[in-house]
Structures are given as C-alpha cells and as structure tokens.
Amino acid sequence: MKTEEGTRRESASFFKELGGFMRPYRGGYSSSVIISVLSVLLNVGTYIFAGKIVVELFSSHSDWSKIVSFGVFLALCKIGSGLAMNLSTWLSHKAAFKTLRDIRIAFAKKMLRLPLGYFEVNGSGRLKTILVDNIEGMEKTLAHMLPEMTGNLIGPLFLIVWMFFIDWRVALAMTIWILLGFSVTMGMMRGYEEKFRGQLKASKSMNQAIVEFVSGIEVIKNFGRTKESYLKYVEAIKGHADYNVGWMRETQVYSSLGMAIAPFSIFPVLISGLIFWSDGSLKTSLFFLLIILSFGIFSPLMIALTYIDQVAQMGTYAKEIRNVLNYPELRRGDKTDFNNNDIEFKGVSFSYDKFSNDGLGKALANINKKAADNVSFKIKEGSMTALVGPSGSGKSTVGKLLAGYWDVDYGSITIGGCDIREYSQEALNERIAFVDQDTFLFDKTIRDNIRLGNNDATDEEIEEAAKKAGCHEFILSLPNGYETMAGSGGGSLSGGERQRITIARAMMKNAPIMILDEATSSSDPENEASIQKSLSAAARGKTLIVIAHRLTTIKNANQIAYIEDGRIKQMGTHEELMRSCSDYRMMWELSEGDKTPAWED
16 A cells, blocks of 8 residues: 555656646746745735734734725735736746647547557457546646645735744644644555546446446347346446445544644634733734634645545546556558568467456457467468467467567568568558457448548449449438438447448558458348458459358368467368368358358359
8 A cells, every 4th residue: 555655656757748738838836836925925914914903903002094004905815816817827827728639639640650459458448448538537636736825825925924933832732733643644645546536436336337237238138137137227327326425434533633733723822822811921913813824824835735536537547658658669660662472481480368357358368369370371362361260269369460469479471572561550550450359430421431442433433333232222222422420430320331331431442452351240141142242343453351150151162261269270261271270170060051152263
C-alpha cells in the first residue's frame, strides 16, 4: 500500500509526463497563479480592515471617519478579490482546455500510428474511456489546482503568521489544534491510489455488465437466460457498491475524527484567548481580532487539501494515457516501390504473451502460446493461397501479420523480396486489402461507405463494385437507395448486408494483394455463392490469401496450408492434402454437406 509519499511521487511523475503538454501554456498557468495570489491577498485585506474596524470600535475614542474609510477599503478589497479570482479562473481554464486539446490530438495521432492488432487487444470501450472520460477528468485539477490550491494555502498561512505577531500563544494553540485534525484526516489517504484503481476496475466491470445486459436483452430472453444474466448483472453492481462502501468504511473513522477537530479552529482561540484576556495579558480588541481571523483559516485549507485527492486520481488517469502514448509502434521504413507481389514467410514466430496483461491478449495467450511458430512458405504473385485449420490454430494470425496488425517476434515477411518492415505503412496499406468477418460501417450514406475504398471513384464505379459484391439489389430496395444512412457502426443493416458492403469497399480499393478472412461468414448460402463468384472474378491477376473454414470455397486454390497449433502441418493442393493429410481429409469430409460453389480459376 502506498503512503502519502508514494502519492506525491506519482503526482510528480504525472506532472513530469504532462509537462510537455503544459509547457506551451505556462504563461497562462503562471499568470493565473499570480492573479490568484493577488486575489487571496486582497481577501486577506478584508480581514485586516475588519480587524481595524473592530479595534477602532473598542477604542475609547472611536473615530467614525476612520471606520467608514476602513469599510470602504474592505469593500474594495472584497470586490477586487472577486474580480481577480474570476480573471485567474478564466486564464487557468483557457490554459487547461488547450492542454487537454493537445493531449487528445496527440492521443488520436498515436491511435493512427498504432498497429491494427492493438485495437483487437484493447477494445474501443477502453480507448473511449481514456480519450473522453479520463482526459476530461483531469480538467478540474488542471484548471483549478494550480491557482486555487496556491491561493488557498497562501491566504491561511498569511493569517496564521499575522496571528503569531498579535499573540503567539493563541496562534500556537490554534495551529496545534488544526494540525492535529488534519493529521487524523490524512490517515484516509493511505493507499489511496490502489483503492482508486480498484474503484475504477469495479466501475468498468459494472459498466460492462450493464452494456452486456441491455445490448443482449433480446438474446437473453429468447434463450431463457434471464435469471442467469440478471444475477451476473446484479453481482457486478453489488460488487461496485460493496467496494465503495468498504472503502468508505475504512476511511470514515479518520474523516469523522478529523472533521470533529480541525474545523473548529475558533475553539482553541476562544479557550486560550479567554485565559490570557482574564489575566490581562491580552487586550479585548486584539482578542476579538484573533477570533475574526480564525474564521478565515480552516475553510481555505480544506479546499486546498481536496486537491490532493484529485492529484492522486489524475495520476491514475495519466498512467493509462502514458501506456497508450508510449506503446511501441510498428517498425517501418520509407520504401515505397515494390519489385513484384511475391510473398514469403521466413521462419515467422509470433506470440500474444506480450499482451497477457490485457483482456483479449490474456485470452489469446491462453489459447495458444505461439500463435505462429516457425512459419515458412511462399506465395507467387497472382496466385491463390488458402489457410485452413481448426479454430485457434493461428491461420488468422498469419494473415494479420502480413496485413500489419503486429510485427513478427522472429523471422521475416517479404513482399517482392524486401522485408515489409522496410516499406512505409502507407505503401503497405495501398498494396494490401484486408477483409475480415468483423464488419464496421461509418454513420454515412452507403455510397460514401463504399467510396472509402477509393475517394476518386465515380458513382458508376461504386455501383459496379456493389453489383460484384452482390449488394446492388438490396441497396436499391432501401428507402433512399445508395443515399441511405448506414447508421452507427452500420447498425441499420443486417450482418450479411454489412459484410457485402465491406467487400464492395475492398473491391473499390483495387489493391494487388487481397486477404479474405472468413469474408463471407455472415452471408446466407445463396448470396455467398454469388459473392464468391464475384470475388473470384475481381481477384484475377491479384495475389490472394483466403482464410476459410468452409473448405469447398477454396478447393481450387493454387496451394492450401493446413495450420495447427501455429505450425504449418502440411501444404499442397487440395488433391495432395486429401492423400497426405488425414486432418485435412477429415475436415473435408465434415464439410461435404456444404454446397457452396468452390472458387473459380
């Protein structure tokens, strides 16, 4: 468990990391602090002039002109303090929002440079939480902490010093009392960061359970899983509540004791003041002045201390942001020219172990420690290669390594005789089209979603691609045809319809290398036959890698690799594997009932 010293170290580390984003706006932050201090000094001035009024009122010869003058100065100090604080807040917010803007821009730019596989391991929900919620959660600390914490510490400090000049005995009694209260209160900060991290984890679990319950309510009810799903939902919510209640129970004693002592700074002033006033060592006017000053000490200190809590939270947020910003990017060069489209895997090995601290990565690592294990094979330009094997065998991983989802751990992948790490990522993206079973459409028109494959495509070219992908007819049947909005994530369309549109989009790209990973899995048999035939025609002359479970769809491939446990167990044509690979022959026999036509030559 971390101590307060640990929290300070985390805070210092956070500001060190954040310094690069804050530095361009240090003038705004500095001005905000200076003006905040001015506001505090003006506010202290109100106590000074209030004290002078009290002294004058208790004087045997009160001068009302002085009292009126002091009152005017008191009012001016109060107004000036308010204006200065508003200006300070405006400056700090302006600097804070610009800092957060820059962090978000840097985060978004980093996302564009991250390997595609990162987004499989780290879900969009987590990234959205960091980009929106966590960064927004730092606004209050950045905008308020520097000016307000500084001001709320300087003001009480000034008043305490003044009280020591008036009567050090009363001031010392009050200071000891406040320190005692705060020392008890600080007990609740022990291990704060670990507890807050646990609270975030409990919140994420609860949010995930809520989203799953609400999104899957139709499936839950249809399959009679109401009780089971409801219990899972209740357990997640109860776990969140229990964690927070437990945390509160641990800190309640410290909080209650501290708040029972520290706020009553007037108590030691009254007791000690009465003692010294009764023996004549403290004047009545000064006694009342000390009482007035004591009222302005505790409240600002309490406000300042609340920022310790916020800084600890911000340190947790910063760690998640840093993890993304510091995430290793793919190693890529600047080569853009390809000699040809021959592909070769040379002793390629890859493991998901490096992602084992994340949700999906942990699951993938458990499924197969080496998703690709010393994989070597060649693909001739213009040929078709199929990758088959049982679920979790690593065939999709092999395709995604070529597509640039991750860098290989060992070995190399070459295109045209050059390692893909020598090419720029832009050049590889133009060279390779990857279509998988996970479809995503933007909340744009269907026409614009297909045009993403080629921004210069004409409407006629878009419709031609749609015809080849077998989606032209159903698009025309929609209320607005090609101008129909796809909805968020393509939600207004069925899975098969989305998949056909993504295939049309891939066709529009017209890349010389195409990777199809179960690209027609969501289509019904009738449409799949049509799409396979269209893809076969569109893929002529291209280097094609097909990852499939339905073996009849790849019977005529130039070569088929049977993959198991990340290794290529056997490679050859369909006829060769039927003779020499019993596992492939068994898979073929199981799929004989599939009447989907095979790929055409």
